[in-house]
Amino acid sequence: MTRKVGTIRDVADRVGLSIATVSRVMNGARNVAPATRDKVLEAIRALNYLPNPAARALSTAKSRTVATVIPSIEHSIYAKFMGAVERTLAEQGYSLVFAVSNGVAEQEHAAVQKLLGMGAEGFILSGQAHGAELTELLDLRRVPYVFTSVYDPDSAVPTIGYDNHALAAEAVRFLRGEGHERIAVLHGPLDTNDRARARLAGARSAAPVAAFEGALDVAGGKQAARAALAEANRPTALLCFSDVLALGACFALAEAGLSVPGEMSVMGFDNLDWTSELVPPLTTMNLPARKMGQEAARQLVERLETGVPLASARFDGTIITRGSVAPPR
Structure with missing residues (x-):
């Protein structure tokens, strides 16, 4: 049998509270009494209520979504990085959306426009070379963003990655x-x-x-x-x-x-x-791609939640010595 899915109004009626109070609980607001929060969460579980992300974004002007644009998904170095970004975001109640640019500036710009239309609140971009139109677009929208896989302490945009x-x-x-x-x-x-x-x-x-x-x-x-x-x-x-x-x-x-x-x-x-x-x-x-992804995601969430400025971070590589290198004959 298909279980009936409740609505936010059903939750509010069940606990005898306003829809606004239920919404504050769903958005993690701190000005809710613990007993009230527990009662709302119990009703949500009982009614099988799943909040509509789009509706929540419209009502709060926040989608809790971060976007990343990567050159390719064909290499496992990007899988390491994306996995770390997604896990770190999920721990903070954020979601990840991504697009592939194939290293083409026009594709990257189009992808950023599309992801902005989906409500992305922050961006993680690979490398430091990006068209002026793209960065101007993000700056105009006041959307925070970082460059990854590079480290340049003199960059106007924070860089999180390697020298x-x-x-x-x-x-x-x-x-x-x-x-x-x-x-x-x-x-x-x-x-x-x-x-x-x-x-x-x-x-x-x-x-x-x-x-x-x-x-x-x-x-x-x-x-x-x-x-x-x-x-x-x-x-x-x-x-x-x-x-x-x-x-x-x-x-x-x-x-x-x-x-x-x-x-x-x-x-x-x-x-x-x-x-x-x-x-x-x-x-x-x-190359510590996972640590880089964790740091980029952590900083963006902190920026979105508290307004703390983004900062460049350097991750050092280490040589793993194995059997494919030996002195020449």
Whole structure:
């Protein structure tokens, strides 16, 4: 049998209180006596009442919804991040909505407009490079927002993430410490990804490196690795700015009959869940995506609830040393 769903009026009639009082309980207002709150919540459970989010947003001018726009949902680094954002928001009674930009500015702007129309009260945006029209739109609406996956203490917009320049430089210094003087960097498209540009600049600040671009997927990693192997002065180590690119590079090396790490060392970025299961396991730069997501969500909720200003936060990466890197022969 289908259980009848009650309305907010049914709840109010059952407890002998006004609809306004029931609404205050549902919205977590603090000016409600504990006994009254318990009575209302008991009636809600008894009547199987489910509040209408849209109606509540209209009556309170708050949707308790935060939005995030990410470049892709095809890589598990975003799953880690989004999962942490959603859990942190849920703990505070907020919901998450998201859209995918595919790294295209026009798609990102359209997504933000759509999410604003859905009542999103705050935004989490990947990277630091966004069109002026997009940020002007959010500023005009007085909607708080943060940039993630980057850290720039001089940014006018709070950044919560990593110093990509410093991390890439650290990775190059690590490989040179293992004895590698000829290092090739494999990266995704630079024109749509400011994080990749920062990492390449950081790598080059630490040592002269060759750079090879490919699509940010396994096939792109294979393509970039093949280009590196075709160089007359072939590198002895491949530094990949994504574990997905590193996986493609490993496939390309296997096809070329080259062993890892005996004839070529490979290092990734991200520390995705499967990297420890590769043969050999992948040495990689661990990025604390979950902590970053938690911090971005926590700050936005605090800003929406109390008006506390958003602040930049830096999360350091750590090199996870495994079997894919060894001194060159």
